[in-house]
Amino acid sequence: MKIKVNSKFEFTNVKCECADEKFCGFEYCFLKSVNRSYKYISIKVNLHKLPITNFSFNFVLWKRFNGYKPFLYNFTIENGCKFLGNPKSRNPVQKYFFDFFGPYGNMNHKCPFNHDIFIEKVPTSSIDYRLTKLLPFPEGDYLFDVTWLILGKPCTYVKVYGTLS
Template sequence: MFTQRSRCLLLIFLLYFVNKISSKVEFTNIKCNTFDPDFASFEYCFLKSVNRTYKYLSIKVNLHKTPITKVKVNIAIFKRYNGYKPFLYNITKDACKFLLLKNPDPVSNYIYNGFKSFTNMNHTCPFEVSPQKLPIGYINQQVTDVLPVPHGDYLFHSNWMAYDIKRATVNVYFTIS
């Protein structure tokens, strides 16, 4: 039906227009909840808008029972249609084992690369996680250049479990336009 030449031309045509798609990410809200205040508490969890072009996210959690040697993280991405519906990924990882891997799976690595430069989560267990001043420009580069994502309202939902008990959730709401 299609010749080899027409397939190549079609592919080049499609790649050209995919490359021309540009998006803008904007944080809209953040909610941090702890389920065991004796285990962990959030010192702060906020979005800060410095000016029209610079907005960042900061979270600081205080761990009261350290060292923590068994941590699992469940991450799910939701897209808002008529309420928030699952979109693309819902994965659970052992955080201690993930940080030991030389070549982790691409999905987990993509999500981790979205914030690793702005957090103290750069070594294996025991560890603390505290994203500081994660700028929207960095996230914008991740969802436009690295892996283009369609426009819409999204929710990045994470459950943090220590010793197989759910300890906290962090929900980050954002818009891609």
């Protein structure tokens, strides 16, 4: 007898914050629910000090266990320009998580960045596929926490919350 299990991911919230208002500001950061089955996230950060020639970012996956606790992954990509500029050199785990949002944004090129950064209409279905079919995760509430760093100092914080049921 074969048992079939169906899981479904849903966004529950998104929060964005700039650590240094002189460096950047969020034009928008929202979760939009079009109907019961279609939700998406859109984020746009305006960069005030251009060009960006080097950056790094830290990614932490959290899972709620009586409060959010680190879950499996916590990594820092020290040279963001190298990471974005050479897709073949990417660590498979880092690539897996970057591909959650990367295809929906304008940061898929080498440095320098002479423009604002956006991620447009990341659908729940894309994240659902990655967390249930590509690499199945256990049910629960998750937080995808990304901190962008310039010269080692936190610049922006983006927190995406969701539930896998």
